[in-house]
Amino acid sequence: MLLKRIEAKTLAEAIARVAAECGDDALVVETRPTRNGYLVVATRPETQLAPIDQAGRKNLGDSQRWTRGFAPMAQRASEFGLSNRLLAAIEQSLLGTRVELGRVGDPALGGLCARILQALVKVEPRFEGKRGSDQFRAIAMVGSTGVGKTTTLAKLASRAVQNGEDIAILTVDTYRVAAVEQLRAFADLLEVPIEVAFTPQDLRRLLQLHSHRDRIFLDTTGKSPLDRTALQTLAGALSGKNFARLLCMPAGMRRCDADMVLDSYDKIGIDGVCLTKWDETLVPGESLSAIIERGLPLSHLAIGQDVPADILAADSLQLAQAAFGLEPTEVLA
Ligand SMILES: Nc1nc2c(ncn2[C@@H]2O[C@H](COP(=O)(O)OP(=O)(O)OP(=O)(O)O)[C@@H](O)[C@H]2O)c(=O)[nH]1
Ligand SMILES: [Mg+2]
Numbered sequence: 001m002l003l004k005r006i007e008a009k010t011l012a013e014a015i016a017r018v019a020a021e022c023g024d025d026a027l028v029v030e031t032r033p034t035r036n037g038y039l040v041v042a043t044r045p046e047t048q049l050a051p052i053d054q055a056g057r058k059n060l061g062d063s064q065r066w067t068r069g070f071a072p073m074a075q076r077a078s079e080f081g082l083s084n085r086l087l088a089a090i091e092q093s094l095l096g097t098r099v100e101l102g103r104v105g106d107p108a109l110g111g112l113c114a115r116i117l118q119a120l121v122k123v124e125p126r127f128e129g130k131r132g133s134d135q136f137r138a139i140a141m142v143g144s145t146g147v148g149k150t151t152t153l154a155k156l157a158s159r160a161v162q163n164g165e166d167i168a169i170l171t172v173d174t175y176r177v178a179a180v181e182q183l184r185a186f187a188d189l190l191e192v193p194i195e196v197a198f199t200p201q202d203l204r205r206l207l208q209l210h211s212h213r214d215r216i217f218l219d220t221t222g223k224s225p226l227d228r229t230a231l232q233t234l235a236g237a238l239s240g241k242n243f244a245r246l247l248c249m250p251a252g253m254r255r256c257d258a259d260m261v262l263d264s265y266d267k268i269g270i271d272g273v274c275l276t277k278w279d280e281t282l283v284p285g286e287s288l289s290a291i292i293e294r295g296l297p298l299s300h301l302a303i304g305q306d307v308p309a310d311i312l313a314a315d316s317l318q319l320a321q322a323a324f325g326l327e328p329t330e331v332l333a
Contacts, residue, residue, distance in 0.1 A: 003029060003041050003042070003043050003093045003097070004018070004021060004022055004041070004042050004043065005039060005040075005041050006018055006021065006039070006040050006041075006042065007034060007036060007037060007038065007039045007040075008037050008038060009036070009037040009038075010038065011031065011037075011038040011040075013037075013038075014038045014040040015028075015040060017040075018040050022042050026042045026043065027042060027043050027115065027118065027119040028041070028042045029041045029042060029043055029112060029115045029116060029119070030097060030098070030108075030115075032098065041096060041097055043093070043115075043116065043119040065084075065088075066091060067091065067101040067102065068101070068102060068103065069099065069100060069101040069102060069103055069104055069106055069109060070091050070094065070109070070113075071104075073109060073110065073113050074087050076325045077113075077285065077323050077324050077325075079283075080283065080284070080285040080322070080323045080324075080325070081283040081284060081286040081287075081288070081289065082117075082285040082289055082323050083255070083285075083286070083289035083290075083293065085289070085293060086117070086120065086289055086293065089116075089120070090113055090117060093116045094109075094112060094113070094116070097112050099112055110326050111326075113324050114324055115320070117319075117323055117324070118316045118317045118319075118320040119316075120292050121292055121316035121319055121320060122292075122295060122297040123297055123299070123313075123314045123315070124271065124299045124314075125313065126244070126272075127156065127244065127272055127299045128156060128159055128163070128313070129163075135215075136271065137214070137215055137242075138207065138215070138216045138218065138241070138242055138243045138244065139156070139215065139216070139217050139218065139244050139246055140218040140238055140243040140244070140246065141153045141217070141218065141219055141220060141246055141248060142234065142245050142246065142247055142248070142268065143223075143247050143249060143261075143265070144222055144223065144224060144249075144261060145222030145224065147222065147248045147249060147276055147277075148248050148274075148276035148277060148302055149220065149222065150173075150179070150182055150186075151302070152248050152274050152276060152300070152302050152311065153169070153183075153186075153217050154183075154186040154307045154308065155307050155308045155310065155311040156217065156300075156311070157169060157187075157192065157217050158190060158307060158308030159308055159311070160214070160215050160217075162308070165213075165214040166213045166214045166215075167192050167213055167215045167217065168192060168193045168194070168195065168210040168216050169183060169186070169187045169192060169193070169194045169195075169216075169217050169218075169219070170194070170197055170203065170206050170207075170210075170216060170217070170218045170219070171183050171195075171197070171218065171219040171220075172197050172198075172203060172218065172219070172220055172221065172237060173221040173222075174196060174198060174221075175221040176222070179219075179221070180196055183219055186307065195209075195210075200236065200237045203218075203237060203241065204241065207241055218243060220234060220237075225260055225263075225264035225265065226260075226264070228264075231264060231265070231267060231268060232267075234268055235267065235268040235269075238268065244271040244272070245268060245269050245270055245271050245272075246271065246272050246274055246299060247262075247265050247270045247272070247273045247274070248273075248274050248276050249261055249262075249273055249274070249275060249287060250275070250276050250277045250287070251275040251276065251277055251278040251280075251281050251284035251288070251301070252280055252281030252283065252287070253286065253287045254286055255286040255287070255289065255290055258286060258290035258291075259290050262290055262291070262294060262296070270296060271297075272296075272298065272299035273291050273296055273297070273298050273299065274298075274300040274302060274311075275287060275288065275298065275302070276302040277302065278302060278303045279303045279310070285323055288319065288323070298314040298319075299313070299314055300312060300313055300314055301314060
């Protein structure tokens with residue numbers, strides 16, 4: 001069960017029990033007065049999905065499986081690309097709430113669907129933001145060829161500079177023609193140092209040299225997820241150097257390709273995912289579902305080619321609203 005129902009005499013008591021039983025970061029899906037006091041429906045951020053064979057892939061495409069009330073929401077979310085496995089988990093959770101799933105058009109339904117999906121979307125804010133806390137200080141951009149690693153690096157580096165951070169840009173991408181020049185142009189615009197590491201030893205030395213800075217961004221060469229040797233080389237270059245790995249992946253990827261990329265890059269470690277080229281797809285839900293189902297955190301959405309404007313920090317509620325085609329006010333109701 002994804003949701004926990006807690007009833008108590010007062011709202012304060014119910015909320016305190018939610019924190020005790022679901023943790024301080026529990027998400028409250030709804031609160032309402034009852035005859036005996038207050039009911040709070042909450043969910044733990046680390047909720048478990050049903051195993052794939054019970055809730056998922058073998059039923060793909062079977063639209064008759066949803067209850068009448070939920071079917072229109074499921075239809076919208078399927079068009080967005082959300083997986084049946086996630087939809088099944090959301091429908092299952094709705095059984096614990098006040099919505100009537102036997103009839104179509106319950107006005108509370110959209111908001112509750114979005115709240116439940118929101119609880120399943122993990123976000124990772126440590127790739128940017130406040131200094132001195134537990135932010136990632138060395139960030140390596142990784143991912144397949146041409147997915148937007150360098151452009152995303154430039155956007156994040158610009159935002160860091162705007163934030164007053166002292167940064168350096170490093171690159172190990174000496175493979176692609178003009179890769180260093182592309183990055184140097186960004187670095188010159190930002191007036192920040194850029195350094196090229198030709199060997200793992202170079203990289204270690206440069207990390208040491210810039211260790212006093214607030215943040216270091218590392219660009220890497222695009223690697224095919226099917227090229228095991230290349231991925232092992234990249235893993236070797238990054239190992240023992242305390243880099244947070246930000247995987248860039250196009251939002252419009254089909255589910256099977258997204259699974260393949262996530263499986264491959266899992267071997268070098270993924271600390272967060274940036275879904276790039278969000279502006280180039282009508283169906284971002286397939287890649288998004290692959291990320292959510294693995295419990296991987298999403299850091300950003302890249303929404304165009306403009307540096308630094310076209311990037312958004314991932315917002316779990318906005319993503320959930322988008323998946324169900326809702327206006328923000330429908331969720332707050
Ligand atoms: N529409 C759109 N284009 C993007 C986005 N991010 C990057 N691009 C474009 O995608 C192309 C490739 O971007 P790069 O940043 O060079 O990609 P890369 O992953 O560094 O490529 P390699 O280093 O060759 O592996 C460029 O034309 C970028 O302008 C995005 O969010 N939306
Ligand atoms: Mg690049």
